[in-house]
Amino acid sequence: GYASLYMSCADLLSGAWDGINSEGLCVFGLVDLGRPKNTVVTSGTRVIGLHPPQVMRLLLDTCANVEEAKVAMLENRIYDVAQGIHYLVADRHGNAFIFEVNHLDQRAYITDNGGKPQVLTNSPVWALPSPEKYPKEFSDEYDSLYRYQVLQNLLKGHKGKYTFSFMVKANEKVFPRKETHNLGGPAMTLRPVWQVVYDQTRVAMKIRFWLKDGNTDAEGRAELVMSDWLDFSLTK
Numbered sequence: 001g002y003a004s005l006y007m008s009c010a011d012l013l014s015g016a017w018d019g020i021n022s023e024g025l026c027v028f029g030l031v032d033l034g035r036p037k038n039t040v041v042t043s044g045t046r047v048i049g050l051h052p053p054q055v056m057r058l059l060l061d062t063c064a065n066v067e068e069a070k071v072a073m074l075e076n077r078i079y080d081v082a083q084g085i086h087y088l089v090a091d092r093h094g095n096a097f098i099f100e101v102n103h104l105d106q107r108a109y110i111t112d113n114g115g116k117p118q119v120l121t122n123s124p125v126w127a128l129p130s131p132e133k134y135p136k137e138f139s140d141e142y143d144s145l146y147r148y149q150v151l152q153n154l155l156k157g158h159k160g161k162y163t164f165s166f167m168v169k170a171n172e173k174v175f176p177r178k179e180t181h182n183l184g185g186p187a188m189t190l191r192p193v194w195q196v197v198y199d200q201t202r203v204a205m206k207i208r209f210w211l212k213d214g215n216t217d218a219e220g221r222a223e224l225v226m227s228d229w230l231d232f233s234l235t236k
Contacts, residue, residue, distance in 0.1 A: 035084020
Protein backbone atom coordinates (compact mmCIF):
# COMPACT_ATOMS: atom_id res chain seq x y z
CA GLY A 1 0.00 0.00 0.00
CA TYR A 2 0.91 3.68 0.10
CA ALA A 3 3.49 4.86 2.60
CA SER A 4 2.01 7.00 5.38
CA LEU A 5 2.63 9.08 8.47
CA TYR A 6 0.03 8.57 11.18
CA MET A 7 -0.70 8.92 14.86
CA SER A 8 -1.60 5.71 16.65
CA CYS A 9 -2.56 4.63 20.14
CA ALA A 10 -4.21 1.56 21.71
CA ASP A 11 -3.46 -0.63 18.66
CA LEU A 12 0.07 -0.12 17.37
CA LEU A 13 -0.06 -2.92 14.79
CA SER A 14 -2.97 -1.87 12.61
CA GLY A 15 -4.62 1.29 13.84
CA ALA A 16 -4.45 5.00 13.01
CA TRP A 17 -6.38 7.85 14.62
CA ASP A 18 -5.22 10.44 12.12
CA GLY A 19 -2.68 10.42 9.33
CA ILE A 20 -1.53 11.29 5.82
CA ASN A 21 -0.32 9.05 3.02
CA SER A 22 2.13 9.58 0.16
CA GLU A 23 -0.73 10.70 -2.14
CA GLY A 24 -1.70 13.53 0.23
CA LEU A 25 -4.85 11.85 1.60
CA CYS A 26 -5.59 12.82 5.22
CA VAL A 27 -7.86 11.01 7.68
CA PHE A 28 -9.17 11.93 11.13
CA GLY A 29 -11.47 10.12 13.54
CA LEU A 30 -13.35 11.64 16.48
CA VAL A 31 -15.97 10.39 18.93
CA ASP A 32 -19.47 10.81 17.45
CA LEU A 33 -22.12 11.44 20.09
CA GLY A 34 -24.84 10.63 17.54
CA ARG A 35 -23.71 7.10 16.68
CA PRO A 36 -25.76 4.04 17.70
CA LYS A 37 -25.05 2.66 21.15
CA ASN A 38 -22.27 0.09 21.00
CA THR A 39 -23.54 -3.50 21.15
CA VAL A 40 -20.36 -5.29 20.10
CA VAL A 41 -19.16 -8.01 22.45
CA THR A 42 -15.39 -7.70 22.41
CA SER A 43 -14.59 -11.14 23.85
CA GLY A 44 -15.96 -14.65 23.44
CA THR A 45 -17.26 -14.00 19.93
CA ARG A 46 -16.03 -13.21 16.44
CA VAL A 47 -16.88 -9.87 14.84
CA ILE A 48 -16.70 -9.49 11.07
CA GLY A 49 -15.45 -6.15 9.81
CA LEU A 50 -13.08 -3.34 10.76
CA HIS A 51 -12.97 -1.16 13.85
CA PRO A 52 -12.31 2.61 13.40
CA PRO A 53 -8.49 2.66 13.65
CA GLN A 54 -8.36 -0.16 11.09
CA VAL A 55 -10.74 1.77 8.83
CA MET A 56 -8.45 4.78 8.81
CA ARG A 57 -5.39 2.62 8.24
CA LEU A 58 -7.19 0.98 5.30
CA LEU A 59 -7.84 4.39 3.74
CA LEU A 60 -4.20 5.43 4.15
CA ASP A 61 -2.95 2.16 2.67
CA THR A 62 -5.25 1.95 -0.34
CA CYS A 63 -6.82 5.31 -1.27
CA ALA A 64 -5.32 8.23 -3.22
CA ASN A 65 -8.31 10.61 -3.11
CA VAL A 66 -11.69 11.14 -1.45
CA GLU A 67 -13.67 9.30 -4.14
CA GLU A 68 -11.66 6.13 -3.56
CA ALA A 69 -12.05 6.63 0.19
CA LYS A 70 -15.85 6.88 -0.09
CA VAL A 71 -16.00 3.59 -1.98
CA ALA A 72 -13.75 1.87 0.56
CA MET A 73 -15.86 3.05 3.51
CA LEU A 74 -19.15 2.05 1.89
CA GLU A 75 -17.88 -1.36 0.79
CA ASN A 76 -16.54 -2.41 4.21
CA ARG A 77 -18.44 -3.27 7.35
CA ILE A 78 -17.44 -0.97 10.20
CA TYR A 79 -18.11 -1.72 13.85
CA ASP A 80 -17.43 0.40 16.94
CA VAL A 81 -15.54 -1.15 19.84
CA ALA A 82 -15.88 1.48 22.58
CA GLN A 83 -17.60 4.63 21.32
CA GLY A 84 -19.00 5.57 17.94
CA ILE A 85 -16.61 7.38 15.62
CA HIS A 86 -17.17 9.72 12.70
CA TYR A 87 -14.52 10.53 10.13
CA LEU A 88 -13.10 13.47 8.21
CA VAL A 89 -11.23 12.56 5.01
CA ALA A 90 -9.49 15.10 2.75
CA ASP A 91 -7.21 14.92 -0.29
CA ARG A 92 -4.56 17.33 -1.55
CA HIS A 93 -6.90 18.62 -4.28
CA GLY A 94 -9.18 20.44 -1.83
CA ASN A 95 -11.86 17.76 -1.68
CA ALA A 96 -13.10 16.48 1.67
CA PHE A 97 -16.04 14.68 3.26
CA ILE A 98 -17.38 13.68 6.66
CA PHE A 99 -18.58 10.07 7.04
CA GLU A 100 -21.18 9.29 9.71
CA VAL A 101 -23.83 6.72 10.57
CA ASN A 102 -27.37 7.88 11.44
CA HIS A 103 -28.40 6.23 14.72
CA LEU A 104 -32.06 6.39 13.64
CA ASP A 105 -31.89 4.39 10.40
CA GLN A 106 -28.34 2.93 10.53
CA ARG A 107 -27.54 4.47 7.15
CA ALA A 108 -24.25 6.05 6.16
CA TYR A 109 -24.27 9.81 5.69
CA ILE A 110 -21.60 11.53 3.60
CA THR A 111 -21.27 15.32 3.86
CA ASP A 112 -19.07 16.84 1.14
CA ASN A 113 -17.12 20.02 1.78
CA GLY A 114 -18.14 21.82 -1.42
CA GLY A 115 -14.69 23.38 -1.71
CA LYS A 116 -14.79 24.89 1.80
CA PRO A 117 -13.08 23.99 5.10
CA GLN A 118 -15.02 21.54 7.26
CA VAL A 119 -15.34 21.56 11.04
CA LEU A 120 -15.64 18.33 13.01
CA THR A 121 -16.14 18.09 16.77
CA ASN A 122 -18.23 15.38 18.47
CA SER A 123 -21.66 16.38 17.13
CA PRO A 124 -23.12 14.44 14.18
CA VAL A 125 -22.93 16.86 11.27
CA TRP A 126 -25.94 15.33 9.50
CA ALA A 127 -28.11 16.25 12.50
CA LEU A 128 -26.80 19.74 13.27
CA PRO A 129 -29.50 22.37 13.81
CA SER A 130 -29.40 25.58 11.81
CA PRO A 131 -27.27 28.29 13.53
CA GLU A 132 -30.32 30.31 14.62
CA LYS A 133 -31.48 27.29 16.67
CA TYR A 134 -28.23 26.99 18.64
CA PRO A 135 -28.61 27.60 22.39
CA LYS A 136 -27.95 31.19 23.42
CA GLU A 137 -25.79 30.05 26.32
CA PHE A 138 -23.76 26.92 27.03
CA SER A 139 -23.09 25.69 30.58
CA ASP A 140 -20.06 23.65 29.45
CA GLU A 141 -17.41 25.27 27.26
CA TYR A 142 -16.46 21.79 26.02
CA ASP A 143 -20.00 21.26 24.75
CA SER A 144 -19.58 19.81 21.27
CA LEU A 145 -22.02 22.21 19.61
CA TYR A 146 -20.36 25.17 21.34
CA ARG A 147 -16.94 24.10 20.04
CA TYR A 148 -18.39 23.60 16.55
CA GLN A 149 -19.81 27.13 16.64
CA VAL A 150 -16.52 28.64 17.89
CA LEU A 151 -14.53 27.04 15.07
CA GLN A 152 -17.07 27.98 12.38
CA ASN A 153 -17.02 31.60 13.54
CA LEU A 154 -13.20 31.65 13.49
CA LEU A 155 -13.21 30.39 9.91
CA LYS A 156 -15.84 32.90 8.80
CA GLY A 157 -14.00 35.80 10.40
CA HIS A 158 -10.59 34.94 8.98
CA LYS A 159 -9.26 36.74 5.93
CA GLY A 160 -6.55 35.38 3.67
CA LYS A 161 -4.77 32.06 3.78
CA TYR A 162 -5.12 29.62 6.63
CA THR A 163 -1.62 29.68 8.09
CA PHE A 164 -0.07 27.15 10.45
CA SER A 165 -0.26 29.73 13.25
CA PHE A 166 -3.96 30.40 12.64
CA MET A 167 -4.84 26.70 12.65
CA VAL A 168 -2.92 26.06 15.88
CA LYS A 169 -4.49 29.00 17.70
CA ALA A 170 -7.98 28.16 16.43
CA ASN A 171 -7.63 24.61 17.75
CA GLU A 172 -6.39 25.94 21.09
CA LYS A 173 -9.65 27.88 21.46
CA VAL A 174 -11.53 24.59 21.93
CA PHE A 175 -9.00 22.64 24.00
CA PRO A 176 -10.54 20.92 27.05
CA ARG A 177 -9.29 22.80 30.11
CA LYS A 178 -12.00 22.13 32.71
CA GLU A 179 -13.98 19.19 34.03
CA THR A 180 -16.74 18.26 31.58
CA HIS A 181 -19.81 16.04 31.14
CA ASN A 182 -19.69 16.48 27.38
CA LEU A 183 -19.05 12.88 26.35
CA GLY A 184 -22.25 11.61 27.93
CA GLY A 185 -20.85 10.11 31.14
CA PRO A 186 -19.92 11.31 34.62
CA ALA A 187 -17.80 14.43 35.03
CA MET A 188 -14.31 13.83 33.70
CA THR A 189 -11.10 15.71 33.05
CA LEU A 190 -10.04 15.64 29.40
CA ARG A 191 -6.84 16.90 27.82
CA PRO A 192 -5.63 17.30 24.21
CA VAL A 193 -3.17 14.39 24.27
CA TRP A 194 -1.76 15.52 20.93
CA GLN A 195 -2.22 18.35 18.44
CA VAL A 196 -1.26 17.74 14.83
CA VAL A 197 -1.18 19.72 11.57
CA TYR A 198 -0.69 17.91 8.26
CA ASP A 199 0.86 19.45 5.14
CA GLN A 200 -0.71 17.69 2.16
CA THR A 201 1.62 19.32 -0.37
CA ARG A 202 4.89 18.34 1.31
CA VAL A 203 3.39 15.15 2.84
CA ALA A 204 4.56 16.18 6.28
CA MET A 205 3.25 16.59 9.80
CA LYS A 206 3.90 18.80 12.79
CA ILE A 207 2.83 17.29 16.10
CA ARG A 208 3.11 18.15 19.78
CA PHE A 209 1.90 16.53 22.97
CA TRP A 210 0.30 17.61 26.24
CA LEU A 211 2.85 17.19 29.04
CA LYS A 212 1.07 18.46 32.15
CA ASP A 213 -1.18 21.15 33.57
CA GLY A 214 0.27 24.50 34.55
CA ASN A 215 -1.53 27.14 36.58
CA THR A 216 -5.31 27.04 37.03
CA ASP A 217 -7.49 30.17 36.95
CA ALA A 218 -10.32 31.03 39.35
CA GLU A 219 -12.86 29.17 37.17
CA GLY A 220 -10.85 25.95 37.19
CA ARG A 221 -9.49 26.40 33.68
CA ALA A 222 -6.01 24.89 33.37
CA GLU A 223 -3.05 26.30 31.50
CA LEU A 224 -1.77 23.45 29.32
CA VAL A 225 1.95 22.76 29.10
CA MET A 226 2.69 21.35 25.64
CA SER A 227 5.86 19.84 24.18
CA ASP A 228 7.87 21.44 21.40
CA TRP A 229 6.63 20.76 17.89
CA LEU A 230 8.08 17.65 16.24
CA ASP A 231 8.45 17.56 12.44
CA PHE A 232 8.13 14.49 10.24
CA SER A 233 7.97 14.14 6.46
CA LEU A 234 7.81 11.35 3.88
CA THR A 235 10.62 11.14 1.36
CA LYS A 236 10.98 8.95 -1.69
